[in-house]
Amino acid sequence: MRFPLARFAKKSLFLTVLLLLTGLAARAQQAGDTTSVGCGPPLPRMLCVDLDGRPSIDEPAGPFTYEWHMGDGTTLTGPTISHCYKERKNYVVQLDVIVDKTGEVRRGQKYIPINLLQQDIVDFTASTTRVRVGQPVSFDSPEAQLLQCRNMQYIWDFRDGTVVQGRTAQHTFRRAGTYSVRFSMRGYGSEACVASHCVSRQIVVEP
Known part of the structure; x- marks a missing residue:
């Protein structure tokens, strides 16, 4: 007895998809096993950032004063800064640079998006x-x-x-x-x- 090729191909494709889905479900079930898999340390929300403004600055024109506007009303100074936010949301940090010799203010020397939601x-x-x-x-x-x-x-x-x-x-x-x-x-x-x-x-x- 012969089976039409198209019908056989459809059945093979159906069985292949079914086996793949079954295998995925089995792997997910195993991954969710609460007794046989060891747990790592907590992965808590991250609210703190460390930023370095020096790579984006023309060093020969310095020295500079670095002024960071953190997007939450906080302003910090220094070439490198650390800051912890109180809310988990999106922020945009603006880095202004002041040329110490001339007093020139280079506003928006760098804008850095901080996404605390996508983690x-x-x-x-x-x-x-x-x-x-x-x-x-x-x-x-x-x-x-x-x-x-x-x-x-x-x-x-x-x-x-x-x-x-x-x-x-x-x-x-x-x-x-x-x-x-x-x-x-x-x-x-x-x-x-x-x-x-x-x-x-x-x-x-x-x-």
Whole structure:
């Protein structure tokens, strides 16, 4: 018996796509495993920047005074500066340069975009890290994100046999001990999404 080539090609393509999707789902499931994969350090939001204005300046015309307008109302001076913002948003830093010999002000010598929104964050908070048996602990991950991933899932493993999903969770420990509560993120997308993204924090439960 012969099968039409077009029909056979369609079936082969369907099976290939199905196998690829199944394999991707299996890898994502493995990446989200809360027990077999070790966690790295927290990846918190970054609000601080270090900037160096010297590479963009014509050194022979110096010396200079460097004046940085950080975009949040703060002005700093010096060839290199460090600054921590209070809000996670986008800023544009303006560097003005003053020629010390002549007093000439070169405004907008350099503009530097600071994007504090486009960054991966793998971290969570707990209402307390020390509690007594029977007292609830609240957990939250308001800023956790993986920019290149979609259909994100957030998994909490309390290390006492309880596993729940969601951005927030509340849990009551029934036995005394030290529990390394693990927060895991998994999603679909690039290879970076398939990899495991998790962080753990210790909760001490007293009798």
